[in-house]
Amino acid sequence: MTATPFWTAPRIWTAVILTATALFFYLTKGILLPFLAGLAVAYFLDPVADKLEEKGVSRSIATVLVLLFFFLIIVGVFLAMWPIIQSQIAGAIIAIPKALAAIRPWFTETATAFAERFNLTLETDIDQILSQYSGTLLDRAKDATGSILRGGLAFFSLLSLLIISPVVAFYMLRDWDLMVAKANSWLPPKNAGIIREQLKLVDEVLAGFVRGQVLVSLAMGTLYAIGWSLVGLDFGLLLGVLAGVLAFVPFVGSLFAVFIALLIGLGQWGADPLQLGLVLGVFGIVQVIESAFLTPKFVGERIGLHPVWVLFSVFAGGELMGFVGVLLALPAAAAIAVLVRFVIDRYLEHHEIGNFGLPAADSIEGTEKNNAEHAAENQPASPEANS
Numbered sequence: 001m002t003a004t005p006f007w008t009a010p011r012i013w014t015a016v017i018l019t020a021t022a023l024f025f026y027l028t029k030g031i032l033l034p035f036l037a038g039l040a041v042a043y044f045l046d047p048v049a050d051k052l053e054e055k056g057v058s059r060s061i062a063t064v065l066v067l068l069f070f071f072l073i074i075v076g077v078f079l080a081m082w083p084i085i086q087s088q089i090a091g092a093i094i095a096i097p098k099a100l101a102a103i104r105p106w107f108t109e110t111a112t113a114f115a116e117r118f119n120l121t122l123e124t125d126i127d128q129i130l131s132q133y134s135g136t137l138l139d140r141a142k143d144a145t146g147s148i149l150r151g152g153l154a155f156f157s158l159l160s161l162l163i164i165s166p167v168v169a170f171y172m173l174r175d176w177d178l179m180v181a182k183a184n185s186w187l188p189p190k191n192a193g194i195i196r197e198q199l200k201l202v203d204e205v206l207a208g209f210v211r212g213q214v215l216v217s218l219a220m221g222t223l224y225a226i227g228w229s230l231v232g233l234d235f236g237l238l239l240g241v242l243a244g245v246l247a248f249v250p251f252v253g254s255l256f257a258v259f260i261a262l263l264i265g266l267g268q269w270g271a272d273p274l275q276l277g278l279v280l281g282v283f284g285i286v287q288v289i290e291s292a293f294l295t296p297k298f299v300g301e302r303i304g305l306h307p308v309w310v311l312f313s314v315f316a317g318g319e320l321m322g323f324v325g326v327l328l329a330l331p332a333a334a335a336i337a338v339l340v341r342f343v344i345d346r347y348l349e350h351h352e353i354g355n356f357g358l359p360a361a362d363s364i365e366g367t368e369k370n371n372a373e374h375a376a377e378n379q380p381a382s383p384e385a386n387s
Contacts, residue, residue: 029321034161038168046176063174088238205334212298217247226284234268259282
């Protein structure tokens, strides 16, 4: 009997296909954003299109209606808020350099007091250091902004996001059920049931996370905007919108948003502990509402990831694929978590191990019974029995 060459084994081809797919996405990461945006829109709106199709509307017409309504809502909200946001952006561009200049005396005083407290010697004047580095930072920021605005690639990326994404969303949404049915027909019959079960779990995790996180981000942005506006912080609406968008990236986004808010507050009020405390208080209250109500209500335990794994996923995604990687980090981590849990469950089942790394209850009882019988057999006979 002739042995089958190893390169024809299904597992080898599966590994080759997965490796090639990962390499392809890594090499094309610079142009992925509009395609991923279109895919996300199609995935998000597929249940709505299915509902219209069930009512007798053709798939193509349902796709057009759903996408038209979706993008009209986005454009309408953007146009309604743009005048206010535009004025706040213009004011923030002027205010941020003033805020940096306003905190220089406070920073100098704090650094000097710290040096005197611990008997440290400052070899260079604090004002000179701040002038040098703040000037360099601002110059680099201006150069980077100018190059981004002038860069053809950036213009192409923005244009593709606005034009290519709706086109991708249309074709993906129209053919979504056909693509799912085609992929389903490719599954190996022997393991098709298990694969479908795991893909269903992945779909539930992704759908629950994406839709829930969108609602959480909208609610947090609204709360931040209202709270910071009520405490008198300049550009409260703009900062709220920024915080809501960044809330889609857990932990890191919220910390960055509150850092910008504190910077604006320092420029507005100086080192006033009461006002800055109010800014931090709004941040703390919104975080409590998010963790105690918003996330359990809209996201719940669907994603099921440990906070440390969430942080690692975000940073790893950013390191591998930049901004696109940050956006993909949590959905990818959630999908991987489903597959890892499946492998762990099969491992525990194979070795008859129960929860928390302990043997299953039946196995424990059997082991204890065998140990007791073994101890009874080896126990020396009592004097009464020998007599």
